[in-house]
Amino acid sequence: MSAVRSTVSGTGRKDEIVNAVMTDWEQRSVVRVLPPVQPRRLAKVPFVELADGRLQGVVSSGSDVERVYVSSITAGSHGLSCSTNNNRPCGGLRGAPCKHLHALVEEAVLQYGGARVARYLRVDVEEPDCSAADLLGRLHGRPASIPAAVVFSRFLRHLAYLEVPESTEPVPELHWFPATGAVR
Amino acid sequence: MRGVQLAELLAGAAPGVTEALDAVSGFDEALVPGLARPTEEQRDALAALAGAVAVTPLRDRVREAVEKVAAGSLADEHLAMLAGARAALLGAVHDALLERVDAALGRSRAAWTPTETAAASAPENLLAGVRSWLREIAIAGWRGVDDELVSASAQTVEAVLAVPALRRLAVLLDGLAAELRGASPVASMDRLPVRRWADLWSRALLLAQTGGVSEWGATPVSGRLLPLGVDVHEHGTAVQVQVYAVLECADAPSRLVRASVTAAKVETIVGPAVWRLLRGTPVLLGALAERRALEVAEMPLLPGGDLVWRDERARPGDVVEPFTVARLQLGAAHAPAVPPLERHPVRIAEPVLVEGYTVTVSDDGQARMELDGHSLALDMARLPGCGPLTPGLVAASSSCLGLLRWDGGRWLLQPLGVQVRNRRGTTETHTADWALGPTDAKVVRAAAKAGDAVAVLRERAGRLLRR
Numbered sequence A: 001m002s003a004v005r006s007t008v009s010g011t012g013r014k015d016e017i018v019n020a021v022m023t024d025w026e027q028r029s030v031v032r033v034l035p036p037v038q039p040r041r042l043a044k045v046p047f048v049e050l051a052d053g054r055l056q057g058v059v060s061s062g063s064d065v066e067r068v069y070v071s072s073i074t075a076g077s078h079g080l081s082c083s084t085n086n087n088r089p090c091g092g093l094r095g096a097p098c099k100h101l102h103a104l105v106e107e108a109v110l111q112y113g114g115a116r117v118a119r120y121l122r123v124d125v126e127e128p129d130c131s132a133a134d135l136l137g138r139l140h141g142r143p144a145s146i147p148a149a150v151v152f153s154r155f156l157r158h159l160a161y162l163e164v165p166e167s168t169e170p171v172p173e174l175h176w177f178p179a180t181g182a183v184r
Numbered sequence B: 001m002r003g004v005q006l007a008e009l010l011a012g013a014a015p016g017v018t019e020a021l022d023a024v025s026g027f028d029e030a031l032v033p034g035l036a037r038p039t040e041e042q043r044d045a046l047a048a049l050a051g052a053v054a055v056t057p058l059r060d061r062v063r064e065a066v067e068k069v070a071a072g073s074l075a076d077e078h079l080a081m082l083a084g085a086r087a088a089l090l091g092a093v094h095d096a097l098l099e100r101v102d103a104a105l106g107r108s109r110a111a112w113t114p115t116e117t118a119a120a121s122a123p124e125n126l127l128a129g130v131r132s133w134l135r136e137i138a139i140a141g142w143r144g145v146d147d148e149l150v151s152a153s154a155q156t157v158e159a160v161l162a163v164p165a166l167r168r169l170a171v172l173l174d175g176l177a178a179e180l181r182g183a184s185p186v187a188s189m190d191r192l193p194v195r196r197w198a199d200l201w202s203r204a205l206l207l208a209q210t211g212g213v214s215e216w217g218a219t220p221v222s223g224r225l226l227p228l229g230v231d232v233h234e235h236g237t238a239v240q241v242q243v244y245a246v247l248e249c250a251d252a253p254s255r256l257v258r259a260s261v262t263a264a265k266v267e268t269i270v271g272p273a274v275w276r277l278l279r280g281t282p283v284l285l286g287a288l289a290e291r292r293a294l295e296v297a298e299m300p301l302l303p304g305g306d307l308v309w310r311d312e313r314a315r316p317g318d319v320v321e322p323f324t325v326a327r328l329q330l331g332a333a334h335a336p337a338v339p340p341l342e343r344h345p346v347r348i349a350e351p352v353l354v355e356g357y358t359v360t361v362s363d364d365g366q367a368r369m370e371l372d373g374h375s376l377a378l379d380m381a382r383l384p385g386c387g388p389l390t391p392g393l394v395a396a397s398s399s400c401l402g403l404l405r406w407d408g409g410r411w412l413l414q415p416l417g418v419q420v421r422n423r424r425g426t427t428e429t430h431t432a433d434w435a436l437g438p439t440d441a442k443v444v445r446a447a448a449k450a451g452d453a454v455a456v457l458r459e460r461a462g463r464l465l466r467r
């Protein structure tokens, strides 16, 4: 039935198979599913995510604090998109990635690691732990139009988490989500 | 915890635990390919689940639900009954394990006797939206989860997050959705966290029932609170700090209690920066950083042993070493009962003090504590990045304050604080030492170099959010 089950070539009774199928890892309530996110400076690129089939994010404008650029690269096709949050197209995006897309990829590699970004975008890289420059050099896409509003609203939703009030009621469900990472 | 107590804890599984977990595993496996067209194997697994609760009051309704689901009819109420049966089995496993802990440690525990107060009402349409998304998952199975199915949860989760009474559900759904998003398309994953995702799915489904979150009346307590250690929970958009402490009251024996603070965050706020999100509890955080007792007055205490912290009802007391508190008071402190819906092995987190052990690390990297010829796994993965406690310090330590936990069929010790003896004397390190900010110069420098993530995002929110 499942791919997990199909990997077992046992000939025992069904209950024995069930025991063999669920390995120790699969029977644990607390396992790490997402790789840890690395801290990075947020001033230039406050928001990066791998979601909706795109590497997408928001890049602060160097000249105007009120303006941000919404930049994205589509997985697979590598369609490139960059515009302001008011939907004005980025003047720097002509064929090759603009400086905002460069910044987006650089920060994504810092946050998620090159391997995870390359895998998500389906970029063929030789080294699994590739650099941002590697990745940018292997994008084969052309400018494509992605609605900036969708990405920008995800950024606003992201920011809205910081406005959710604290609570002192216990959240027992968080026992499934231990803080980790004290490996220095 | 002495060697003889550890031996008692480790002595074989309690009767029935293995069988109960097998029934749970069968159900969890059935969720992998989804229940849209149940195979004979899946129908057997569901029947086994029904059989396992056949001597409980759930019998008839679970049997009916299993028949309907086996026939391909996945109504909300049927899925809820399956989640309920699964939770009942894991609740029984929890009880057996906790009894074992209490017997081994000689820990007395309160009986569950409170009366339920009226639950805060939650918008029914929101709960229905959550149940509908969970039903889609049950139909598709984990293998069928893709970007589209994950994205379908976004609006519902956002709306649930805005309702304070549904905070538990919101935090849970957000954590699950982020894992599914990261794993999507799940069909291409080598192996799945089968138990974990079934746990999260079932708990979410139970919390999304109308009146699913019970509220229990709180009792105001006054006295001296002596912190033992701090457990930190974290996923991309939430952090929770749980303080384990002994509460001394004039009119009652000393009790084990816990105080929690939860804040919303984003995934780029990590490490010591998470403390800065907890702005409403400066007295509590100050006491943790300075290792002080707290005087509390009329602080609400829930029957599950949780203080609902009000910072204005607490003031800092004397400096009191957690290890001293543990040596003098932990053995006799009275433990609280566990609220019915919280009964699950993952919730077992019993404070213990262990001394006079050695730490060994096996070839596969698993660290263990050896005590009088008995051996307990150390959960080094559970040391939080927001504090100074590292695997190296735990390995070098001779005394450890920690939480006894159980997962995947084995007992673990999660360190919260350690004492390390060296030529210059004894040094002490606790997870919450940096509650007011890092005190290690190297960490302070690294944080300064990385910039202030919280401040940058608050500035962006201030400028862009209210347009």
Ligand SMILES: [Zn+2]
Pocket (backbone or CB within 6 Å): A069, A071, A082, A083, A090, A091, A092, A093, A098, A099, A100, A101
């Ligand atoms: Zn641009």
